[in-house]
Amino acid sequence: MLLLIIEIPAIGCLGLALRALIVSAAQRDLSRSLLDAAAAALCWTVSAVGGSARTNLTYLLAESVSVQLDGQILGLIAQCGDLETLESPEFTDRVGILRSGGDLIGHYSLSVLDAVATVLRLAFVLVLLATVRAELLLLALILAPVLWLQRRERQQVIRSMVDTVEQTRLADHLFRLHTDPAAAMEMRIADSVKTLIDLADGIWRNVVRRKDRALWRSVIFDVASWSIFIVCYGSALISVVRSGSVGQAMAGNMLLVITLIANLRKQAEDTVHQLHRTAEGAHFLDAYLALRNDAALQLAASSRPIPSSLTDGIAFHGVSFSYPRGAAPVLSDLSIRLPAGSTVAIVGEHGAGKTTLIKLLCGLYTPSSGHITVDGLRLDEVGHKQWQGRITASFQDFAKFAWQVRESAGCGDLTRLADDARITEALNAGDALGFVAKLPLGLDTPLDASRDGVELSGGQWQRIALSRAFMRTSPLLFVLDEPTASLDAHSEYVVYRRQMVHARNLAEKNGAITVVISHRFSTVRMADLILVLANGAVSEAGSHAELMALNGVYAQLYELQAQGYGQDHPAAPPEGAGRSSLV
Numbered sequence: 290m291l292l293l294i295i296e297i298p299a300i301g302c303l304g305l306a307l308r309a310l311i312v313s314a315a316q317r318d319l320s321r322s323l324l325d326a327a328a329a330a331l332c333w334t335v336s337a338v339g340g341s342a343r344t345n346l347t348y349l350l351a352e353s354v355s356v357q358l359d360g361q362i363l364g365l366i367a368q369c370g371d372l373e374t375l376e377s378p379e380f381t382d383r384v385g386i387l388r389s390g391g392d393l394i395g396h397y398s399l400s401v402l403d404a405v406a407t408v409l410r411l412a413f414v415l416v417l418l419a420t421v422r423a424e425l426l427l428l429a430l431i432l433a434p435v436l437w438l439q440r441r442e443r444q445q446v447i448r449s450m451v452d453t454v455e456q457t458r459l460a461d462h463l464f465r466l467h468t469d470p471a472a473a474m475e476m477r478i479a480d481s482v483k484t485l486i487d488l489a490d491g492i493w494r495n496v497v498r499r500k501d502r503a504l505w506r507s508v509i510f511d512v513a514s515w516s517i518f519i520v521c522y523g524s525a526l527i528s529v530v531r532s533g534s535v536g537q538a539m540a541g542n543m544l545l546v547i548t549l550i551a552n553l554r555k556q557a558e559d560t561v562h563q564l565h566r567t568a569e570g571a572h573f574l575d576a577y578l579a580l581r582n583d584a585a586l587q588l589a590a591s592s593r594p595i596p597s598s599l600t601d602g603i604a605f606h607g608v609s610f611s612y613p614r615g616a617a618p619v620l621s622d623l624s625i626r627l628p629a630g631s632t633v634a635i636v637g638e639h640g641a642g643k644t645t646l647i648k649l650l651c652g653l654y655t656p657s658s659g660h661i662t663v664d665g666l667r668l669d670e671v672g673h674k675q676w677q678g679r680i681t682a683s684f685q686d687f688a689k690f691a692w693q694v695r696e697s698a699g700c701g702d703l704t705r706l707a708d709d710a711r712i713t714e715a716l717n718a719g720d721a722l723g724f725v726a727k728l729p730l731g732l733d734t735p736l737d738a739s740r741d742g743v744e745l746s747g748g749q750w751q752r753i754a755l756s757r758a759f760m761r762t763s764p765l766l767f768v769l770d771e772p773t774a775s776l777d778a779h780s781e782y783v784v785y786r787r788q789m790v791h792a793r794n795l796a797e798k799n800g801a802i803t804v805v806i807s808h809r810f811s812t813v814r815m816a817d818l819i820l821v822l823a824n825g826a827v828s829e830a831g832s833h834a835e836l837m838a839l840n841g842v843y844a845q846l847y848e849l850q851a852q853g854y855g856q857d858h859p860a861a862p863p864e865g866a867g868r869s870s871l872v
């Protein structure tokens with residue numbers, strides 16, 4: 290910091306020392322000359338070292354801010370527990386901008402300091418110039434439009450980057466498809482590789498063309514404006530020569546003016562560069578602040594404590610929901626009650642809204658109207674993090690965490706990641722222990738063939754995902770959204786029976802509710818309450834026995850599937866099935 294302060298007047302003092310050196314040398318005053326030369330050398334050293342120290346300091350700080358920022362950005366994204374925010378194109382663009390310009394925010398954090406130093410350095414140089422000839426100050430005036438023009442053009446370059454973020458994202462996605470084995474497989478079979486390469490190539494060309502146009506314009510304006518400045522600089526020098534007194538003083542003044550003006554140009558360039566970075570940094574800062582705002586809005590929902598166990602249950606009160614860009618509402622005015630300790634199955638045609646209902650239940654989306662309560666407590670008044678911390682879920686579109694088996698399954702409860710016994714229990718419950726035991730390194734086997742690990746089959750991945758859902762031991766909500774879709778009918782039945790036992794244990798422990806989505810009625814019939822979703826509403830609700838007696842859609846579908854499997858009743862309902870409730 291001290292070096293940065295000393296560096297401010299260094300270049301002005303160098304000009305003064307050189308002028309004094311010329312005068313003392315002309316007077317043949319050896320000791321004075323040596324002193325002046327030493328002073329000039331010192332000023333030059335401070336200026337050079339200070340400049341390089343400033344650059345390195347800026348770089349180091351920018352890098353450290355950038356690393357911290359990456360962590361903060363991910364933290365803020367995680368705070369947006371609502372998937373609606375994550376799915377909005379504005380949000381995705383914002384994150385894209387931040388990822389591409391984290392270091393600029395780092396530079397921005399230093400820019401105020403740098404701006405003060407730059408202005409002081411410039412002011413000192415101008416004062417010295419004025420001591421030689423007041424008209425030289427006009428050069429500073431010419432700098433103003435040069436800087437303004439450059440800044441304006443630079444903003445156009447930034448705009449071209451922002452305008453192409455969406456296209457860049459699409460091109461990136463197309464690139465990733467080529468390196469993703471599952472997508473690559475389908476692309477090869479469909480012979481679409483070349484078409485997709487051409488598509489990505491076309492998008493990249495468009496993006497580059499748009500950016501290049503702005504960049505070239507900026508370069509042309511740069512050259513034109515600096516040419517004007519150089520012409521004025523030359524004229525100023527001629528004017529000093531023509532008006533100066535002949536002799537030693539004039540030679541010294543000439544050297545001072547040349548040193549200062551040469552530096553004035555460099556300072557102007559520094560100022561422009563700094564303004565560019567500040568403008569870019571401000572732009573990225575805007576995106577960062579908007580992201581913070583999104584996260585803060587979600588946190589603003591008050592964090593009323595979640596009960597440790599359920600006594601009443603979860604209720605939907607006139608809930609309607611439409612996806613932000615979805616045309617029709619997926620759920621309309623839905624009012625249902627899921628009693629504490631019950632197992633609820635949701636059935637319905639593809640696209641009926643079963644997964645959407647579960648996502649609303651998990652606080653991953655907020656109802657468009659109406660509200661959901663947990664033991665009478667409104668879900669929108671509870672922090673996402675709190676509620677989601679009491680849920681365990683296995684989703685239809687589960688994640689494939691290509692880490693070690695222990696991490697991929699154990700991350701269902703991070704606090705138990707080092708607890709081999711717990712992870713083994715969860716793998717057993719998820720029916721994954723059989724194949725994990727045969728893996729070369731057991732729990733330590735990496736699940737990624739590209740990292741000397743193993744590649745799992747679809748069914749094996751699903752079992753790992755299922756095991757994750759068994760890691761938490763005291764959830765209030767246990768969600769199973771087609772968790773066995775990749776398994777054969779027999780394995781599914783066995784796994785479901787095990788899950789139902791688990792559900793009963795959780796229900797007895799703390800009144801936890803288990804919600805199951807399945808297209809297989811052999812498992813659905815085990816539930817206490819079955820909800821049939823159709824046209825955004827519940828068309829039938831009750832236990833298996835009640836719905837069969839109703840002889841409606843459920844009964845028809847059940848019979849159809851039973852005939853398909855060549856048996857009348859695919860499975861017998863477990864003990865205690867039959868409780869139901871519908872508000």
Ligand SMILES: Nc1ncnc2c1ncn2[C@@H]1O[C@H](COP(=O)(O)OP(=O)(O)OP(=O)(O)O)[C@@H](O)[C@H]1O
Pocket residue numbers: 376612613614615619637638639640641642643644645646685
């Ligand atoms: N993120 C989303 N954005 C917009 N629309 C969506 C989104 N997710 C689902 N939808 C739409 O909402 C409707 C219900 O989807 P949902 O996944 O809830 O159905 P589902 O009953 O679970 O279907 P399936 O049995 O095929 O899994 C569908 O029409 C779907 O296109």
